[in-house]
Amino acid sequence: MKTAVKPPGSDTARPTDGARPAHRLPFWVNQQLGLLVLIVVLAAVFGTLRPAFFNERLVLFPLLRDVSTLTVVALAQMVVLSIGHMNLAVGRMAAFGAFFAGFGYDRLGLPLVLGLVLCLVAGAAVGALTGWIIARTGVNSFVVTLAMDFALLGLVPLLYSACTENAAFTTRPAGLAELRSSSLADICLGPVCGSPAVPQVAQFTVLALAGLAFLYYRTRTGRELLLTGANPAAAELSGIPTGRRVVLAHALSGTLAALAGFMAAVGTGTFRASIGDDFMLPSFLGAVLGGTLLTGGAVSVVGALLGTTLVGVIRKGLDLLGVGLESLNIYLGCVLLLALSADRVRTVVSYRKVVRST
Amino acid sequence: MSDVLLECDSIVKVFPGVRALDGVGLTMTAGSVHALLGENGAGKSTLIKVITGVHTPDDGRLLRRGEEIHLRSPLDATRAGIGVVHQERNLIPGFSVAENITLQNPPSRRGLVDRDAMTAPAERCLAELGLDLDPHRPVRELSVAQQQLVEIAKALYTESQVLLLDEPTASLSPQEAEHLFDVVRRLKERGTCVVFVSHKLEEVFAICDTVTVLRDGRSVLESAPLSDYVQDDVVTLMVGRQHSVTDMTPRTVDPTARPALSLSGLNTAAGHRDVSLDIRPGEIVGLYGLVGAGRSELVKAVLGLDRVTGGEIRVDGEPARIRSPREALHTYGIGYLTENRKEEGVFLEQPIVRNITVTVWKKLARFLGDISSRAEKDVAQDLVDRLGIRVSGLAQNAGELSGGNQQKVSLAKWLAAETRLLVVDEPTVGVDVRTKHAFHELIWELARGGLPILLISSDLTEMITLADRVLVMADHRIRGEVPNDHDYDNMSGQIIRIIHDRAHPAAAASNGTP
Structure with a gap:
């Protein structure tokens, strides 16, 4: 920047009031696009090294089933991140919800759908309770959800041991086994059949994604959630019922966590207390990689899917390459760091570019 | 040198x-x-x-x-x-x-x-x-x-x-x-x-x-x-040009009109005692006092953010119990342009369009609670034009604007909601000379259009330029009222005397009761 570049246009045309033109950064800075490119490239690399990576039934099907579940987990976290809160109890809420589904099938003899509804209602209730405590007492969400996590950590196994003999519900209602193993290939519209790689449980993920996208991008409630996250004081003074929005966000988070718990239980075939044990870290990973701010006020629904997919692809690819579990986690850490720094590098480079053209 | x-x-x-x-x-x-x-x-x-x-x-x-x-x-x-x-x-x-x-x-x-x-x-x-x-x-x-x-x-x-x-x-x-x-x-x-x-x-x-x-x-x-x-x-x-203060079009207030907002003998948990004031349509009532006199706190109590312990609030003649700023906005049509725009006024990291339309989403929402982004943009664009807010686009974040423009965005939100009463708290702190003058004209024109305005300010010049009458608050009480004759020396003398005269007994009283 040693040469004195004339500003574009005459001097009088310049904004005199500090009204800067919005930062129009080039399209390739888009974080979601970057993730998509990274996923495609990594999949191609893994596929070239191990052609088995593209085996639809043995590799892609389980991969997508995991991604489906963890995306819902990431969405559960994203909803509370949108109001600037956290949900550390996301895994335990999943276990809590799954317990009610199992209880419904085993004790009440409910059909598949009603059991799912019971599970979601239980998740919503425990989430709403958490949100209510936060809104009412003003205690930090970190603390409240941590406490909730501990409470459920004790409560869920107690419920299982009170209601079952070997700490798991194994009754399977009609349709559960199909839900577990069927893919789009089993659903045919005449001669046209779906791909055997896409599991049927992905329907829940698609529904959750579509629902949240509608909520955040189209509705009043979604906007109010974001503004509550961006600045709670200003939101309250602008007439947004911030207390209710906090309860709503946590209830939604609980519902989505319960849905993820149900999907995980479907995947393993049994309803047990250990469901959701490993949900917490992926929930943050997927949401934050996707572009959701930890401070609240900005979410990316598609980003949660892409972030989770990226992690899933890396995990599966390294697994196929024969990397052991411990070293797999080291590699995973490195790749994620690279992925996030690549994003930062892109932003900085494009920022410089825009500055230079000014 | x-x-x-x-x-x-x-x-x-x-x-x-x-x-x-x-x-x-x-x-x-x-x-x-x-x-x-x-x-x-x-x-x-x-x-x-x-x-x-x-x-x-x-x-x-x-x-x-x-x-x-x-x-x-x-x-x-x-x-x-x-x-x-x-x-x-x-x-x-x-x-x-x-x-x-x-x-x-x-x-x-x-x-x-x-x-x-x-x-x-x-x-x-x-x-x-x-x-x-x-x-x-x-x-x-x-x-x-x-x-x-x-x-x-x-x-x-x-x-x-x-x-x-x-x-x-x-x-x-x-x-x-x-x-x-x-x-x-x-x-x-x-x-x-x-x-x-x-x-x-x-x-x-x-x-x-x-x-x-x-x-x-x-x-x-x-x-x-x-x-x-x-x-x-x-x-x-x-x-960058000759700066001249133009006279504003005169404005008259009907003193017999029913007050849009009337407080009588209000006591609050924040410490206000026996606060009474009336604001009539088209009137700008100034609430003057030093920092810490309890002016913003009074408004927050009226909006339901703090407890009112006694007295009565009447909106358009009807007794009102306001429980939250939301109720104040949607039921009673009261808007509050906050003193602290960065913390309480605007959402810095959010686009201008959201900053302006936040108060009208309830009206814009359709059957499923969804909002047409076109309707939203129309509302925002209309206000951006009306107030002359300098933006490069409605999607620009409010935090990228200068202080004066942020304040205008903050005001636009209440104009969008078409409030029936506006409380304006320190509207021109940290705002430059030109924007300040534009802001004064804006407030004046709003009042001329019949909007009752309660103006809180520590800037005496601003008070004397805008207000019809000035209430002086000190130590959470209204100490006196001065009708504005737009003569700076006379007004400042009277107001300072009111603050000063009462300051001594008030200080003695507060020393007596810790």
Whole structure:
């Protein structure tokens, strides 16, 4: 920047009031696009090294089933991140919800759908309770959800041991086994059949994604959630019922966590207390990689899917390459760091570019 | 010419889409007070950030006693003897005065902080400023003005030769500001160069020796002796054209109309006692008082954010019980333009369109609660045009706008909601001369259109320009009412007398009941 570049246009045309033109950064800075490119490239690399990576039934099907579940987990976290809160109890809420589904099938003899509804209602209730405590007492969400996590950590196994003999519900209602193993290939519209790689449980993920996208991008409630996250004081003074929005966000988070718990239980075939044990870290990973701010006020629904997919692809690819579990986690850490720094590098480079053209 | 401490030589700083500084020069001489003036967005804050090492300049040189220096961080600047007191307070509330003063270089013994050795240097710095503060008191117990002075003491401790004060009097009462000026004069005597940034020209002319005026990122007047200029010259230089105050169209209020808002004998948990006031359609009622008199707190209690313990609120003649700002907005049509726009007024990291339409989403929402983005944009665009808000697009984040434009966005939200009563709290703090005048016209025109307005302000000139009558509040009570005759001397005399007369018995009473 040693040469004195004339500003574009005459001097009088310049904004005199500090009204800067919005930062129009080039399209390739888009974080979601970057993730998509990274996923495609990594999949191609893994596929070239191990052609088995593209085996639809043995590799892609389980991969997508995991991604489906963890995306819902990431969405559960994203909803509370949108109001600037956290949900550390996301895994335990999943276990809590799954317990009610199992209880419904085993004790009440409910059909598949009603059991799912019971599970979601239980998740919503425990989430709403958490949100209510936060809104009412003003205690930090970190603390409240941590406490909730501990409470459920004790409560869920107690419920299982009170209601079952070997700490798991194994009754399977009609349709559960199909839900577990069927893919789009089993659903045919005449001669046209779906791909055997896409599991049927992905329907829940698609529904959750579509629902949240509608909520955040189209509705009043979604906007109010974001503004509550961006600045709670200003939101309250602008007439947004911030207390209710906090309860709503946590209830939604609980519902989505319960849905993820149900999907995980479907995947393993049994309803047990250990469901959701490993949900917490992926929930943050997927949401934050996707572009959701930890401070609240900005979410990316598609980003949660892409972030989770990226992690899933890396995990599966390294697994196929024969990397052991411990070293797999080291590699995973490195790749994620690279992925996030690549994003930062892109932003900085494009920022410089825009500055230079000014 | 005396000793030049620090010199900026054609500094250039570029942000995406804007040349914030475009060849700015500034010469800081020992033992002088240098005014740095300019409208919002002229580049004052950017220049301060370059001098204090926050931003690296894209071109130009910084010279310290003739030698070029490169500041890579605020710490580098501190080491080079450049101190700054920002508009916001930057102290650690839980630490004591002495700990805060010595924070950047705490006296230590064998790698451990030596608390006892802190007191002496802290006391020395405080004494040099003529301050009588206990160095062991935690900073959170001090008033805003005292905290500011502690920050200056902190700059003394690091042996700052150049001290930048960014709008230091924005949140001070006149007496506190006077004390601050004494401190500035002391600093000047000991050979420090104080750079003084302020929108209040009276202050600038009272204490500054030299002046630099920025406009659109350039220095239109560079380190010139202030005595060669009068206020009007400086305003012309800042604005870039002849600045003239036009008379506003006269406005009449029907004194028999039913009040839009009426408080009678209101007591609140915040400490208000027996507060009564009426606001009629088309009337601007001023609520004047010093900082801490309880004006904003009164409004917050009326909006349901604090408990009302007695008395009655009537909206349009009907008794009202307002439980939340939401109810105030949707049921009673009361809007509150907050005093603190960054914390309570605008959503800095959100687009302008959301900032404006937040109050009308309820109306715009369709069957499923979804909002047509076109309807939303229409509402926002209409207000952006009406208020003349300078934006590059509705999707721009509000935080990228200048202070005056942010304030307009904040107002636009209430106009969008078509409120039937507007409370305007310190509308023009930190807003430059031109925007301030535009804002006054805007408020005046709203009232002319029949909107009742409660104006809270500590700016007496503003009060006298706008209000129909001025209520004076001190110590959470209304002390008197003065009908406005638009004569500054007469009005200020009456108002100050009301505050002053009652100040003594009030002080005695509050001493009696701790």
